[in-house]
Amino acid sequence: ATAEQQAGTEDRKVGVSKAQESNRGLIETQPVRGTRDFAPDDYRLRQWLFGEFEAVSRLFGFEQFETPVLESEELFVRKAGEEITQQLYNFEDKGGRRVALRPELTPSLARLILAQGGRLGLPAKWFSIGQCWRYERTTRGRRREHFQWNMDVIGVPGVAAEAELLAAIALFLERLGLSAQDVVIKVSSRKVLQAILERYGVPDEAVGPVSVIVDKMEKIPLEKVEEELTQAGLSREAMDGIIGATRIDSLPDLQQLLGADSEAFVELQTLFSLAEGYGIAQYLQLDTSCVRGLAYYTGTVFEGRDRAGQLRAIFGGGRYDQLLSTFGGQAQPCAGFGFGDCVILELLQDKGLIPKLSHKVEDLVIVLDESLRASASSIGQKLRRAGRRVDLVLEAKKMKWVFKQAERCGAERLIIVAPDEWERGMVRVKNLSARDEKDMAVDELLALSHRAGQD
Numbered sequence: 251a252t253a254e255q256q257a258g259t260e261d262r263k264v265g266v267s268k269a270q271e272s273n274r275g276l277i278e279t280q281p282v283r284g285t286r287d288f289a290p291d292d293y294r295l296r297q298w299l300f301g302e303f304e305a306v307s308r309l310f311g312f313e314q315f316e317t318p319v320l321e322s323e324e325l326f327v328r329k330a331g332e333e334i335t336q337q338l339y340n341f342e343d344k345g346g347r348r349v350a351l352r353p354e355l356t357p358s359l360a361r362l363i364l365a366q367g368g369r370l371g372l373p374a375k376w377f378s379i380g381q382c383w384r385y386e387r388t389t390r391g392r393r394r395e396h397f398q399w400n401m402d403v404i405g406v407p408g409v410a411a412e413a414e415l416l417a418a419i420a421l422f423l424e425r426l427g428l429s430a431q432d433v434v435i436k437v438s439s440r441k442v443l444q445a446i447l448e449r450y451g452v453p454d455e456a457v458g459p460v461s462v463i464v465d466k467m468e469k470i471p472l473e474k475v476e477e478e479l480t481q482a483g484l485s486r487e488a489m490d491g492i493i494g495a496t497r498i499d500s501l502p503d504l505q506q507l508l509g510a511d512s513e514a515f516v517e518l519q520t521l522f523s524l525a526e527g528y529g530i531a532q533y534l535q536l537d538t539s540c541v542r543g544l545a546y547y548t549g550t551v552f553e554g555r556d557r558a559g560q561l562r563a564i565f566g567g568g569r570y571d572q573l574l575s576t577f578g579g580q581a582q583p584c585a586g587f588g589f590g591d592c593v594i595l596e597l598l599q600d601k602g603l604i605p606k607l608s609h610k611v612e613d614l615v616i617v618l619d620e621s622l623r624a625s626a627s628s629i630g631q632k633l634r635r636a637g638r639r640v641d642l643v644l645e646a647k648k649m650k651w652v653f654k655q656a657e658r659c660g661a662e663r664l665i666i667v668a669p670d671e672w673e674r675g676m677v678r679v680k681n682l683s684a685r686d687e688k689d690m691a692v693d694e695l696l697a698l699s700h701r702a703g704q705d
């Protein structure tokens with residue numbers, strides 16, 4: 251708002267809007283920093299994407315759940331230096347509670363699983379799509395919210411769970427027109443780091459925090475990583491051992507490093523052979539530099555990347571067998587993934603795979619005489635009950651506008667309620683695609699519509 255507007259001293263202009271009239275400038279119309287609006291065009295694309303998330307989840311027999319975006323802060327307070335907990339969108343509510351907008355869905359899932367107590371049938375295969383938040387310092391101007399699709403398997407200790415999850419992702423990618431030529435899934439296991447750290451007498455508890463540091467290796471200089479590993483208490487040898495262990499990219503090399511009977515090797519070998527059964531092995535790439543930045547993973551970890559290497563991770567996941575016990579509950583083996591709604595759209599954009607989605611109704615109904623409005627409304631209702639999407643024009647409009655509107659909403663038929671025809675109990679039906687037009691009785695129109703409404 252200009253200083254004049256703020257002072258309310260601007261002189262009165264012809265046609266001053268309500269906002270100006272109330273002596274205020276136009277309100278801020280942009281959404282809060284880091285957040286997005288979804289106007290209809292954007293919402294259609296989002297609904298298409300979420301529809302694919304849901305369709306694939308159901309094809310795998312997963313059940314949908316939801317938890318509140320607002321959670322107790324304690325769910326996310328972890329002492330492993332994760333970026334996600336350092337950017338918590340947290341505050342104290344009017345009741346003095348420490349609360350936070352969830353930065354991820356997995357802790358909420360764990361809470362809901364624990365709330366089920368013994369009632370929970372295992373294995374549980376659950377999925378959810380929810381908005382997640384972070385308070386990212388505006389330095390990077392990055393977004394502060396995104397939507398995440400999560401699929402999780404609770405109660406299955408073997409990597410058959412991870413194979414199912416990876417197969418679900420592969421089917422999702424295939425349905426969108428992507429393939430293993432476009433996307434690589436890097437796979438590894440926290441048990442690699444665990445085995446290496448054991449060699450240097452570093453306790454298992456360090457695996458999480460060390461992984462969080464190693465996960466930054468791609469984004470910050472090696473010296474910085476080494477500095478943080480030193481601060482985490484690692485000796486030079488341990489550090490060299492860790493960094494050397496992130497350079498393995500084949501099962502034989504992993505066997506060489508850890509031995510054929512190491513858990514990490516056996517699990518990953520099993521996972522790769524299960525993947526063959528699904529026909530998704532060509533997506534998978536063993537890569538021990540993939541450690542993921544969440545502290546609670548305890549076993550396999552994986553992340554999806556575009557093969558061109560231009561984009562951030564498309565999705566990420568892994569096994570987190572200790573999360574429920576860290577919440578004081580009975581431990582349950584868990585594996586899952588989170589799939590965000592932004593990088594995938596960038597990739598689809600790059601590949602020319604964003605679908606063209608437009609507003610669509612079947613029938614546009616207009617009246618040529620306002621005295622017939624009640625008749626038009628009742629025809630609209632009958633058509634809607636027959637399953638037709640009807641855009642009923644709500645005020646007198648010139649035919650030029652009507653045809654423009656028909657085009658805008660993709661209408662197949664224009665139904666005109668006019669005095670002369672109505673006298674004879676007829677309406678005029680213009681078939682906009684076949685460019686033919688005829689008068690028909692309402693019953694005939696409905697019979698026609700009923701069949702069309704079913705297909």
Ligand SMILES: CC(=O)Nc1cnc2ccccc2c1
Binds near residue numbers: 590
């Ligand atoms: C590309 C992008 O906006 N990513 C994004 C945006 N908001 C988030 C919010 C919480 C956690 C991760 C997030 C990630």
